[in-house]
Amino acid sequence: MALRHAVLAALLDEELSGYQLAKAFDTGVANFWHALPQQLYAELAKLESDGLVSGREVVQDTRPNKRLFQVTEAGLAELDRFAASVNKPSFIRDDLLVKVQAADHVDTDELIAQLTERAAFAEAKIELFGGLLRRMRGDRSEEKFLRHGARIGPYLTCLRGLAFEQGNRDWCRRSAAILRERRTAHAQR
Amino acid sequence: MALRHAVLAALLDEELSGYQLAKAFDTGVANFWHALPQQLYAELAKLESDGLVSGREVVQDTRPNKRLFQVTEAGLAELDRFAASVNKPSFIRDDLLVKVQAADHVDTDELIAQLTERAAFAEAKIELFGGLLRRMRGDRSEEKFLRHGARIGPYLTCLRGLAFEQGNRDWCRRSAAILRERRTAHAQR
């Protein structure tokens, strides 16, 4: 039950519909959790029936009606309880790393292509996160924002996401370069 | 079905028993995947019945007997097939980040304590990975090893693990420092 808390944390800042929440989980929230729309709708329903969020119907003329959810007092209490619980250690879980682990036994060209693609993907996320951070801090410097801004939580998690993707990009580029070099050396033998 | 491939990748270098594999998944292999012993035993059984690994009984005098597994030709082919498949994008999934996202609504002291603990944990992993890397490259320089060494796969994934934990440590320390500063500022108001 951790998706539960990720949803609560995501709803702290704004009242969102399931659909908007799904968007958020695709971009910013993905820094700390990932989930598909179906999971979110299911989780929202459970959270509502447990009284941790409350939804209100919003009738729209030009679009399908939607339900906006906000965290209740009970939801905040649940988050507090969660915040005091022990953490499971975090770990990377990544297909691409499994492939690199087997690098000496699988097709090198394919691997280099995938590393290059992942580096580009990481680069795109870096841009995205850079923009999100700029939007959050507005015209303040990062230092000032972190000292005096309200709601620094999302900013801090975004910083972690940014660093993670920078790490991804750098490692992918370096690994691809190393594999390319070895391939060349092998071909020349 | 990615645990499957993580197990195959882990067995490439050495013939291991389920128990040893579980150890490996607790330290080095955890760089790219994580799993509990029960999962590994179950996965090994499935892999064997699918002919992707083969096990041989080793009778031991002083210890309970064990079964050592190695990857078969079919297993290598399966890994190759997997290496050519598309990657799911990787993402962080971390309780602690969820808590930090909610930083402005939960107990700051508790959060600082958890960030500090996590930083220490990351530091320990950094030491561990540093040692693993030294052992793998022996007396060669990293550059030389990566150019000419056999089996650089595990080395590369370990480098990623190292960078990840360094990122964790740095971010945890910085976040804790920021929260401490804000707490002080708040108390002085």
Added chain:
DNA sequence: GCCGAATAGTCAAAAAGGTGATTAGTCACT
């Protein structure tokens, strides 16, 4: 001689997470 830790492995069930398909209306464009 007992206790706890380490080796080696297994079973069953619950919780969590993921996939695919489908509905239905609007909007913009071609």
Added chain:
DNA sequence: AGTGACTAATCACCTTTTTGACTATTCGGC
């Protein structure tokens, strides 16, 4: 008039992961 993208959401499975036991044997320390 048709195509595809966007908003908004639901249904029905399926797979993976986690939790919590339980069985044996051996080694080291007290």
